[in-house]
Amino acid sequence: MTTMGAGMDGRRERRRGGAILAAGTLVAALALAGCSAGDSGSADSAGTAAEAPRGALDKGSGAEAAGTAGAGAPDLRVDQRAIIYTGSMRVQVTDVDAAAREVSALVTRAGGFVGGDQRRSAEADAVAELQLRVPAARFSGVVEEVAKLGRQQSREINTQDVTEETVDLEARIITQRARVDSARRLLARANSIADLVSLENELGRREADLASLEAKKRRLADLTALSTITVALAGPAAKTSEEKNETGFLVGLKGGWKAFATSMTVLLTVLGALLPWLVAVGVPLAVVLLVLRRRRRSPAQTAEISAPQPVPAARSAP
Template sequence: MTKDRASRRGSAAVAALVALLVLAGCGSGRGGDDSGAAGTAADAVAPAQEGAAAAPGEVAAPGKAQAGAGAATDTRVDQRAIIYTGSIRVKVDDVETAARDAVAAATRAGGFVGGDQRRSADADAVAELQLRVPADRFYAVVEDLAGLGRQERREIDTQDVTEETIDLDARITSQRARVESARRLLAQATSISDLVSVENELARREADLASLEAKKRRLGDLTALSTITVTLVGPDASTADEENQIGFMVGLSGGWKVFLASMTVLFTVLGAVLPWLLVFGVPLGALWWLSRRRRRSRPVEPALVAPAGTPPPPGVSAPPPVPGARSAP
């Protein structure tokens, strides 16, 4: 009898755990805060099932840790997570040589080349390089790139992601605790339905944890390695200021370019239509010419004209006399 009661109590406890897991999964779709609260409530059941009573303060530990981390944020510049991005345009005498020097500057700083696009046309050559360099060497590499020639443009942007990094760390810690709690519940499942429900909840929590860790790795990559986009142009390459000029010669040049483009389109269309004209237009034109020639070669029948003064046939009234006309003798 005592064993039956104990088994019944164990089944009831497992059923209550599964119900709490279902409620936690439903509440997680309403936002990050609700998900954390539901997960904390579900996670608090595992120690109780094992016989260890958890204090209310211990249940809210992840939330307190997150709040404490936000309050104790270090405001020193060297301890903050900052993303540096910059772009620079430099006019050089030899684009290929300058591009090799730019790559060498990034390599010496401990970085690498993330992208390389070049258009070689002698003095009108253009090379666009995307360099990834360590954050502490960002400004030094920018100055090295500016010294390759005559700097035309420089843009530097910074983004402070310290608070976002701290928030991600706290969410990852809390999510790992929820995954471990779900794994303990999975080991205690006694029925197929309970096993399936706990496995689904564990898979969802592990997917959320993997997503948070991927965001953390991406953020760490952006803060550790800064991005510099350098554009190297030849001495004859047009600049943005030259393209925005106005005047008669600029308008004439633009009109001539538009005219050439229009003629190109016209000849393209003509070339596409010409085969159809040769296949269908020539036979149709020949048929039209032959039919017209045949109509012209037919003899014209003379019209029957009654001589003057001939009376009209019976039943036909004579036309009225024309005023001023002389009658026939």
């Protein structure tokens, strides 16, 4: 019994020692895991904290690069570009004056105006040349409407992209304004007359350059905002430029006859203008000359009559 009790006590002690050992091992393992987790979290936090500025910098650099690329890349949208539209066309119409009035009304409805109006009045070969200024957005529509007024003989449309020139002018104007402001600040701090005169001259030159750049900008803005269309309205008998350049015997004969008729017309016009003067001056002058001629003849005839006639000699008798 004593031996069995001792054996059971030994097994209990071994079990208790194993349990204690297992508990200690578990505690040590948990402690090591906690330290590892803490170190790993710290390292991760440190790494995150270290990488955050780098990421932000990379992000900022990317945004700046994207902004630079966006600023330097051209805008390919047509509605965002500065384009100058110009056109010229010739339309043959029945009534030139009525067609000219219709064109003026058409331009007014489109939001533009007539910039020039030159007409050569005649019956069948009348010609009217109108310079139209219309908004760029209505350019094509106005051209098509004008072409419907009669028989279109010619059309020429031109475009000029001035986007880069406009952007360059904007940058130069900004720079020039900064130079003008700098010169004004220096002028306000001038202490001597020589500096004052020199700075005034420099300020005047910079202001003149700025005014020139702004004038160019306004000119470009006007050309891009309002397109120009030159319209020639011709009567039924009006000749085109191609017909005017014809050559040949008949063409030369026709031209010579026209020149002869024109010369005769001019000669008759001059003669008609001089005829009243010839009548008013020539008739009295002719009368005076006739009277003087008769007076010169009268003394001569009197002398001949008064002169003694010679007596014929008497003949002797045979």
